[in-house]
Amino acid sequence: MYRYDQIDRDIVADRCAEFRAQVARRLSGELSEDQFKPLRLMNGLYLQLHAYMLRIAIPYGSLNSAKLHRLAHVARTWDRGYGHFTTRTNLQLHWIRLKDAPDILDSLAEVGLHAIQTSGNTIRNITSDPYAGAVADEVDDPRVWTEALRQWSTVHPEFSYLPRKFKIAVTASARDRTAVRVYDIGLKLRRNRDGALGFGVLVGGGLGRTPILGQTIREHLPAQHLLSYVAAILRVYNRHGRRDNIHKARIKVLVQSLGAEEFGRQVEAEWRAMDHAAVDLPDDELARIRGAFGAPAFEARPARSAAFEAAKAADPAFARFARRNVVAHKQAGYALVNIALKTPGEVPGDCSADQMDAIAELAARFSFDEVRLTYAQNLVLPHVALDDVPAVHARLAEIGLATPNLDLASDIIACPGLDYCALANARAIPIAQQIAARFADPELAEDVGELKIKISGCINACGHHHVGHIGILGVDKRGEEFYQLTLGGEADGDAAGDRSRLGDLLGPALPYARVAEAVEAVVGAYRRARAPGERFVDTYARVGLQPFKEAVYADAHPA
Amino acid sequence: MKALTANRLDDGDVVFWCEGRWVRRFADAELFAESGPAEAAAALARAQPTVVVDPYLIDLEEADGVLVPVAFRERVRALGPTIHPDLGKQAEGGAVIRAMQAATGAARSAGRLGLIRKK
Numbered sequence: 017m018y019r020y021d022q023i024d025r026d027i028v029a030d031r032c033a034e035f036r037a038q039v040a041r042r043l044s045g046e047l048s049e050d051q052f053k054p055l056r057l058m059n060g061l062y063l064q065l066h067a068y069m070l071r072i073a074i075p076y077g078s079l080n081s082a083k084l085h086r087l088a089h090v091a092r093t094w095d096r097g098y099g100h101f102t103t104r105t106n107l108q109l110h111w112i113r114l115k116d117a118p119d120i121l122d123s124l125a126e127v128g129l130h131a132i133q134t135s136g137n138t139i140r141n142i143t144s145d146p147y148a149g150a151v152a153d154e155v156d157d158p159r160v161w162t163e164a165l166r167q168w169s170t171v172h173p174e175f176s177y178l179p180r181k182f183k184i185a186v187t188a189s190a191r192d193r194t195a196v197r198v199y200d201i202g203l204k205l206r207r208n209r210d211g212a213l214g215f216g217v218l219v220g221g222g223l224g225r226t227p228i229l230g231q232t233i234r235e236h237l238p239a240q241h242l243l244s245y246v247a248a249i250l251r252v253y254n255r256h257g258r259r260d261n262i263h264k265a266r267i268k269v270l271v272q273s274l275g276a277e278e279f280g281r282q283v284e285a286e287w288r289a290m291d292h293a294a295v296d297l298p299d300d301e302l303a304r305i306r307g308a309f310g311a312p313a314f315e316a317r318p319a320r321s322a323a324f325e326a327a328k329a330a331d332p333a334f335a336r337f338a339r340r341n342v343v344a345h346k347q348a349g350y351a352l353v354n355i356a357l358k359t360p361g362e363v364p365g366d367c368s369a370d371q372m373d374a375i376a377e378l379a380a381r382f383s384f385d386e387v388r389l390t391y392a393q394n395l396v397l398p399h400v401a402l403d404d405v406p407a408v409h410a411r412l413a414e415i416g417l418a419t420p421n422l423d424l425a426s427d428i429i430a431c432p433g434l435d436y437c438a439l440a441n442a443r444a445i446p447i448a449q450q451i452a453a454r455f456a457d458p459e460l461a462e463d464v465g466e467l468k469i470k471i472s473g474c475i476n477a478c479g480h481h482h483v484g485h486i487g488i489l490g491v492d493k494r495g496e497e498f499y500q501l502t503l504g505g506e507a508d509g510d511a512a513g514d515r516s517r518l519g520d521l522l523g524p525a526l527p528y529a530r531v532a533e534a535v536e537a538v539v540g541a542y543r544r545a546r547a548p549g550e551r552f553v554d555t556y557a558r559v560g561l562q563p564f565k566e567a568v569y570a571d572a573h574p575a
Numbered sequence: 576m577k578a579l580t581a582n583r584l585d586d587g588d589v590v591f592w593c594e595g596r597w598v599r600r601f602a603d604a605e606l607f608a609e610s611g612p613a614e615a616a617a618a619l620a621r622a623q624p625t626v627v628v629d630p631y632l633i634d635l636e637e638a639d640g641v642l643v644p645v646a647f648r649e650r651v652r653a654l655g656p657t658i659h660p661d662l663g664k665q666a667e668g669g670a671v672i673r674a675m676q677a678a679t680g681a682a683r684s685a686g687r688l689g690l691i692r693k694k
Contacts, residue, residue, distance in 0.1 A: 043585060045625040061627060065652050066663055067587035096662060113586035363658060434648060458619050526665035
């Protein structure tokens with residue numbers, strides 16, 4: 017895992033000291049709220065419904081036990097003993113006091129954590145594959161390149177005041193675990209026919225009120241030119257982005273208005289005019305970063321673990337967990353263990369301080385001190401010996417996090433919604449809880465199969481509803497909570513190709529009390545219509561909206 | 576009827592105006608029957624930028640004989656997250672808390688619209 021060097025530590029320490037002074041000036045009245053707001057946002061501090069919210073960056077979703085223990089400590093000491101992992105692999109604390117924020121940031125800085133660029137019109141926390149370094153199908157470790165981007169983009173003077181926020185995702189596997197097509201820039205690391213490493217460069221993806229899938233502007237960018245090419249994209253965006261209209265300021269609107277081909281042409285022209293050597297990562301620096309991501313000291317183990325197999329045979333609950341949440345590792349005798357923060361009845365993405373401590377202890381003991389975050393608001397122990405998976409499962413069961421529901425109906429993405437968020441129109445979490453309760457039976461959930469339900473409490477789409485197999489969007493209808501359902505969205509891809517698509521609107525919005533039963537009706541229609549082996553989205557693609565409309569609205573009473 | 580609300584600057588807590596000071600509980604809030612005194616209070620509140628952030632007036636209606644915020648968003652602010660009855664002011668209980676929890680219907684919140692305008 018990359019560890020901060022002195023430059024990183026100095027940057028974070030300087031920012032902490034600067035923000036401490038800014039908070040003092042705000043509390044004394046020297047700064048007005050209008051002057052202070054952009055400063056606190058640059059440090060991830062929002063004012064929400066009940067208190068301030070601190071959004072802490074987890075670069076490429078990678079944590080070690082020291083960092084996770086510290087997050088637990090912060091949640092316990094300055095918040096209400098829990099945190100919320102987000103679709104952007106950040107952690108949000110929802111009960112922060114402004115006067116405590118400087119001490120919190122100092123505490124986070126001690127372990128190399130911060131909240132820099134988790135808000136504001138700048139390059140936000142960069143996400144990557146949570147399985148990086150652990151799966152056989154990746155062409156290179158994407159964290160090397162993501163870390164290079166992180167260093168380059170941190171307090172970058174040219175790109176600190178972009179027209180709007182800017183999100184980048186990096187993946188290096190055929191199987192997309194980053195939702196790469198819904199990012200402002202999506203980078204797909206791959207090898208060309210000659211074996212040379214390069215990036216497929218996508219631009220202009222995004223959700224929100226104008227959902228658009230990113231389009232490829234460069235099939236193969238030689239990897240060593242990553243930074244200069246991203247800089248060229250940002251320069252074109254900085255020059256032409258719509259600063260006059262917040263709703264049209266994201267790069268996706270610019271790409272759409274120019275057309276991907278013309279946008280790509282302008283990027284190429286900008287890039288060719290640049291001094292690449294002045295921007296691109298020197299080989300020795302790349303090697304230094306790469307050195308931080310060496311393979312753990314795996315032991316030589318047989319591919320088949322007798323202890324793992326015996327536990328499966330003896331314990332049906334473990335067998336189900338192994339089937340759903342445990343994924344093959346590139347190293348023989350090891351596995352990735354997914355920890356779904358989706359226990360039915362609990363809040364999607366929430367994790368108590370005690371659970372964080374317990375997971376940190378598991379990571380230290382069983383996973384070479386590594387924990388990853390996924391955009392589906394789950395955690396991963398990326399390097400667990402198969403022999404140790406039963407012990408990991410037993411401990412997860414003790415802390416209430418052994419639910420075997422990865423990618424099933426109760427593994428729901430939900431934003432904080434109107435329970436916390438000042439921008440929300442409607443609640444998302446209770447809707448998720450009601451739906452999860454209907455699919456809490458593991459037999460039923462497995463029979464339904466892969467079903468990705470994603471809920472957003474407003475059009476800003478933090479819950480990725482546009483790309484949910486079933487998407488749910490909270491809307492304000494005559495001042496009341498209503499919910500639009502979309503079907504058939506997806507943000508996935510694999511070696512067979514990209515399957516990303518935006519969902520289709522099912523019909524009129526439903527009142528709060530009818531959403532869970534409507535989802536159950538949609539699933540019922542799927543189970544009746546599906547062909548053997550078909551996932552929900554496959555059946556939807558084959559039969560279209562009509563059977564689902566009939567299932568939901570057949571006996572609908574006008575609201 | 577109206578009440579005046581804001582978030583306290585130093586900790587973000589939801590507060591309500593009561594005769595020149597800020598109180599934490601909606602049950603203790605001053606209720607304005609006339610717009611003149613309400614607007615006058617809002618003007619005084621805006622002159623306290625080191626005490627509160629973005630004060631604004633909210634509409635109230637009667638529910639079971641108790642005046643409560645019309646907007647669901649404002650009831651959530653006055654109560655706490657609906658998913659955590661043990662957190663926020665709702666944990667303190669009381670007749671006004673129960674009335675807000677039982678209230679149905681909703682309206683657009685002046686607070687949210689103000690936030691969007693400023694975004």
